[in-house]
Amino acid sequence: MNNIIDYVWLVPLFPLVGFLLNGLLRNYLSKSLSGIIGSGVILASFVVSILLFMQVKGGSTGVVTLFNFIEFGKTSIPFAFQVDQLSSLFLLIITGIGFLIHLYSTAYMHEESAPHFARYFAYLNLFVFSMLLLVLGSNYVIMFIGWEGVGLCSYLLIGYWFKNIEFTGAAKKAFVMNRIGDAGFLLAVFYLLSKLGTVGYADVFSKVDQLSGQDLTIITLLLFVGATGKSAQIPLYTWLPDAMAGPTPVSALIHAATMVTAGIYMIARSNILYTLAPVTQTAVAVIGIATALLAASIALKQNDIKKVLAYSTVSQLGYMFLALGVGAYTGAVFHVMTHAFFKALLFLGAGSVIHAMHHEQDIRNMGGLKKYMPTTHITFLIACFAIAGIIPFSGFFSKDEILAAAFANNPVYYVLGAIGALMTAFYMFRLYSMTFQGSFRGTHEQEHHLHESPAAMTIPLVILAIFSFAGGLVGIPEVLMQGGHQLNEFLAPVFAESTRRMTPHPIDHTKELILMFGLMAVILVIIIFAWKKFSGYQKTDAEETGLGKVLQNKWYVDELYEAVITKPVNAFGKGLEKLDRFGIDWVVNGVGRSVQYASRQFRLLQSGQVGSYILLMVLGMILLFVLQVFLKK
Amino acid sequence: MPINLYIFLALALFSIGVIGVLTRRNAIIIFMCIELMLNAVNLLLVAFSKMHLADSMAAGAAPTLTNGIDAQLFVFFIMVVAAAEVTVGLAIIVMMYRNIHSVDVNFLNRLKN
Numbered sequence: 222m223n224n225i226i227d228y229v230w231l232v233p234l235f236p237l238v239g240f241l242l243n244g245l246l247r248n249y250l251s252k253s254l255s256g257i258i259g260s261g262v263i264l265a266s267f268v269v270s271i272l273l274f275m276q277v278k279g280g281s282t283g284v285v286t287l288f289n290f291i292e293f294g295k296t297s298i299p300f301a302f303q304v305d306q307l308s309s310l311f312l313l314i315i316t317g318i319g320f321l322i323h324l325y326s327t328a329y330m331h332e333e334s335a336p337h338f339a340r341y342f343a344y345l346n347l348f349v350f351s352m353l354l355l356v357l358g359s360n361y362v363i364m365f366i367g368w369e370g371v372g373l374c375s376y377l378l379i380g381y382w383f384k385n386i387e388f389t390g391a392a393k394k395a396f397v398m399n400r401i402g403d404a405g406f407l408l409a410v411f412y413l414l415s416k417l418g419t420v421g422y423a424d425v426f427s428k429v430d431q432l433s434g435q436d437l438t439i440i441t442l443l444l445f446v447g448a449t450g451k452s453a454q455i456p457l458y459t460w461l462p463d464a465m466a467g468p469t470p471v472s473a474l475i476h477a478a479t480m481v482t483a484g485i486y487m488i489a490r491s492n493i494l495y496t497l498a499p500v501t502q503t504a505v506a507v508i509g510i511a512t513a514l515l516a517a518s519i520a521l522k523q524n525d526i527k528k529v530l531a532y533s534t535v536s537q538l539g540y541m542f543l544a545l546g547v548g549a550y551t552g553a554v555f556h557v558m559t560h561a562f563f564k565a566l567l568f569l570g571a572g573s574v575i576h577a578m579h580h581e582q583d584i585r586n587m588g589g590l591k592k593y594m595p596t597t598h599i600t601f602l603i604a605c606f607a608i609a610g611i612i613p614f615s616g617f618f619s620k621d622e623i624l625a626a627a628f629a630n631n632p633v634y635y636v637l638g639a640i641g642a643l644m645t646a647f648y649m650f651r652l653y654s655m656t657f658q659g660s661f662r663g664t665h666e667q668e669h670h671l672h673e674s675p676a677a678m679t680i681p682l683v684i685l686a687i688f689s690f691a692g693g694l695v696g697i698p699e700v701l702m703q704g705g706h707q708l709n710e711f712l713a714p715v716f717a718e719s720t721r722r723m724t725p726h727p728i729d730h731t732k733e734l735i736l737m738f739g740l741m742a743v744i745l746v747i748i749i750f751a752w753k754k755f756s757g758y759q760k761t762d763a764e765e766t767g768l769g770k771v772l773q774n775k776w777y778v779d780e781l782y783e784a785v786i787t788k789p790v791n792a793f794g795k796g797l798e799k800l801d802r803f804g805i806d807w808v809v810n811g812v813g814r815s816v817q818y819a820s821r822q823f824r825l826l827q828s829g830q831v832g833s834y835i836l837l838m839v840l841g842m843i844l845l846f847v848l849q850v851f852l853k854k
Numbered sequence: 855m856p857i858n859l860y861i862f863l864a865l866a867l868f869s870i871g872v873i874g875v876l877t878r879r880n881a882i883i884i885f886m887c888i889e890l891m892l893n894a895v896n897l898l899l900v901a902f903s904k905m906h907l908a909d910s911m912a913a914g915a916a917p918t919l920t921n922g923i924d925a926q927l928f929v930f931f932i933m934v935v936a937a938a939e940v941t942v943g944l945a946i947i948v949m950m951y952r953n954i955h956s957v958d959v960n961f962l963n964r965l966k967n
Contacts, residue, residue, distance in 0.1 A: 828963070829962070829963025829964065830960060830963060831959040831960070831962060832876065832959065832960065835875055836876055839872060
């Protein structure tokens with residue numbers, strides 16, 4: 222095995238095997254066996270991913286063609302995997318965090334019966350397989366296959382407890398919202414095919430100068446529509462909070478760490494196209510920052526532990542899009558990475574809490590849990606510091622990089638982004654304090670059963686906590702340490718073309734330091750304020766009023782969509798149904814009825830008299846004869 | 855003999871046949887009338903065949919055996935087919951008589967409506 226890159230297909234193969242084993246043998250496997258299969262295959266992928274990453278870090282990249290997938294005309298679309306800096310980094314995130322979450326799931330899902338347990342792992346393996354296809358594909362078509370695959374798995378896992386109608390509704394909502402985005406993605410692929418006749422990354426990016434500015438804008442906007450669906454941005458973000466209906470590890474893996482970052486991966490992958498389409502870049506940045514603020518403001522007033530985290534995810538994804546929009550591609554990928562660590566940790570911590578509380582998710586009924594679950598408490602706190610952006614936790618570095626790039630591009634972005642960061646700190650520590658500080662507000666029975674989660678759940682928490690703490694050290698900004706930004710150097714080849722074509726916006730080092738630590742000081746104040754305020758939280762029956770009520774009701778966006786889109790579409794559908802029943806059906810049935818009526822009348826001609834038949838025959842012959850004579854002229 | 859005499863004769867035979875088929879109810883008579891029509895056509899075919907041979911001879915064409923012979927071939931075909939038809943038809947009539955003790959076609963109206 223001299224070059225591990227040639228064996229890249231092993232990475233997605235393992236989860237596929239796991240999916241098939243768990244899926245087909247689900248009625249025969251014991252719980253521990255399906256858990257071992259499910260987690261083991263991901264571990265195997267992770268090992269191969271590490272080897273790949275080492276190879277790529279040593280400087281070798283490559284494209285591995287497995288077979289010719291589609292061939293028509295002059296176009297051929299190979300089924301090929303691309304191993305480079307970007308994809309190998311994502312491989313590590315997906316398989317690494319994926320493995321931890323699989324391990325965690327073996328304990329979290331233990332109440333399920335064996336076939337359903339195996340079904341869960343089958344879906345989870347299929348998800349990892351699709352996600353690996355998405356990041357490994359060397360052209361947009363393979364990416365699209367993965368793109369659809371993760372959407373399907375997201376649907377299956379959100380609706381995992383399918384006996385609950387509300388949950389299946391949430392799954393459907395996620396699927397439909399994703400489909401809207403996918404249509405944009407697909408159109409972009411067709412547009413590329415029609416303009417360039419190729420969808421391979423290398424070909425497209427080398428021929429990018431053949432595209433007019435308008436083409437680039439249309440393609441990038443369409444791709445971005447796909448990204449808004451998958452990565453939950455305005456206007457398609459509403460599915461993500463509802464997706465919390467799925468099991469908590471699913472939320473951690475799919476709806477925080479990996480799938481929702483697919484949009485960011487796709488744009489980072491197509492960075493040259495976006496660099497050359499300034500209109501789209503502005504749109505991406507504006508939508509990103511708007512989503513970040515909107516979601517953060519909603520998170521301020523949510524009381525469901527998972528809903529807060531879901532809106533937080535939407536908000537953090539908004540930051541990543543802001544980074545992409547201002548051309549800070551490394552910053553976006555960096556934030557994907559650190560966010561994957563601390564948000565997966567937050568979700569798993571929340572899962573641990575929910576597990577201990579017997580599926581209670583309302584933080585108003587929690588409080589004081591630090592006494593009962595020390596490991597969960599400490600790791601959750603680390604994640605909160607990381608997401609709030611306190612040095613030296615990982616979130617500080619990535620968020621700072623994004624905000625610095627935003628400032629260099631347009632100070633307005635920075636101000637809005639900073640406001641979002643303050644809100645993030647506030648709602649995270651509100652969540653933390655209400656859950657872990659103060660005194661317990663649940664029932665006595667719940668209090669009696671409170672316990673720390675088993676090792677299979679706490680070990681992933683600890684590992685993720687270490688990464689949430691130290692993961693940012695690969696990207697220390699130049700201001701703080703010369704050559705500290707290793708990630709930037711590592712990813713430089715992927716973004717080289719964009720860097721060459723972009724006009725750099727240098728930022729003054731003193732200014733950057735002031736912004737960095739000024740913001741952090743304010744964040745610290747907010748944290749202390751939120752900690753104090755919510756540690757002594759007492760349950761009240763008072764309803765929220767004014768803005769608080771609006772925020773609690775999520776800006777009424779769901780209601781707005783219901784009124785503006787769902788209802789008119791339903792009414793239109795009802796109208797069409799009437800047209801179908803009374804218009805089209807009437808015509809179709811009318812044809813049938815008229816044939817029946819006519820045949821009843823014509824039947825009378827059959828008199829049974831041989832003579833009359835012959836007479837008619839002769840008359841017919843005479844008629845033909847006459848016609849022949851007279852019409853021939 | 856001029857061709858028009860043959861044509862008149864054939865026409866008369868054919869008309870008698872048609873009228874016989876239309877007016878009579880006895881299946882055997884109807885059968886005979888059909889034969890009459892067939893033979894009217896045969897007569898015409900032979901007459902025209904002869905006429906064409908004479909015409910081409912008069913135009914100075916080399917006398918050949920095949921000139922106009924195809925029409926006469928048709929006649930043989932028709933005779934063969936008519937013979938076959940007669941066997942089938944008479945068999946049907948025999949069966950009919952065995953079943954309803956009559957050869958009146960107006961009794962055969964069981965498929966009415």
